[in-house]
Amino acid sequence: MACGPKAMIGPSILNSDLSMLYDESEKMINSGADYLHLDVMDGHFVPNLTFGHPVVKCLRQKIPKSFFDMHMMVANPEKWVEAMADAGANQYTFHIEASKDVPDLCRKIKEAGMKVGIGLKPGTDVSVVLPYGPLADMLLVMTVEPGFGGQKFMADMMPKVERLRAEFPLVNIEVDGGVSPANIDQCAKAGANMIVSGSAVVKSPQPAEVISQLKQAVQKVFPE
Numbered sequence: 001m002a003c004g005p006k007a008m009i010g011p012s013i014l015n016s017d018l019s020m021l022y023d024e025s026e027k028m029i030n031s032g033a034d035y036l037h038l039d040v041m042d043g044h045f046v047p048n049l050t051f052g053h054p055v056v057k058c059l060r061q062k063i064p065k066s067f068f069d070m071h072m073m074v075a076n077p078e079k080w081v082e083a084m085a086d087a088g089a090n091q092y093t094f095h096i097e098a099s100k101d102v103p104d105l106c107r108k109i110k111e112a113g114m115k116v117g118i119g120l121k122p123g124t125d126v127s128v129v130l131p132y133g134p135l136a137d138m139l140l141v142m143t144v145e146p147g148f149g150g151q152k153f154m155a156d157m158m159p160k161v162e163r164l165r166a167e168f169p170l171v172n173i174e175v176d177g178g179v180s181p182a183n184i185d186q187c188a189k190a191g192a193n194m195i196v197s198g199s200a201v202v203k204s205p206q207p208a209e210v211i212s213q214l215k216q217a218v219q220k221v222f223p224e
């Protein structure tokens, strides 16, 4: 896999102290994070609220270089493409369940200068996303029901990851939800190379060690 997908760890700051979003983000970057996974929730697509593009724009001013992976858990993903691009987002990951016109949304995201991520809720069959794999930079397999951090990892999502990796050997495949050192080997073996980990990293007294453990496990399957 010399030029294929790389092992990357993206902490989710959802369960960190959000009154100190910048400090918490910096801590993750200084602990070896390859990117930041930022969870946007609108209270419609999921039963919870977090933050939107004004907060992302402020964070970008203080963190000019890191890759921002926007996990858009919103009912109308078309609506926020321009605003998120303007705020400095690098990747716009929308949920396939929320989009009325997937190819058109992928085109708009690319035209706005961002990478395209397409996410699948646990109940969504993997076949739904297969026609759109060639349009995506990244495919996200949720390993919890989206809406809250700190939930239990759903190992029964691994066949979806395996199928996507078999179909799209060069696309980034991300897992998100309950991912920790206890289940990282399953994720990597199934074919996930972009790893979101929230609680396991941000709640640890030694986040750098957790990030390093996760990365080493994924690098066994996706060597540099």
Ligand SMILES: O=C(CO)[C@H](O)[C@H](O)COP(=O)(O)O
Residues within 6 Å of the ligand: 012, 014, 015, 037, 039, 071, 144, 145, 146, 147, 148, 149, 150, 151, 176, 177, 178, 179, 196, 197, 198, 199, 200
């Ligand atoms: O999208 C999410 C929830 O909808 C979060 O990214 C995810 O839950 C990460 O947190 P944890 O590792 O604690 O589950």
Ligand SMILES: [Fe+2]
Residues within 6 Å of the ligand: 012, 037, 038, 039, 071, 176, 196
């Ligand atoms: Fe997420």
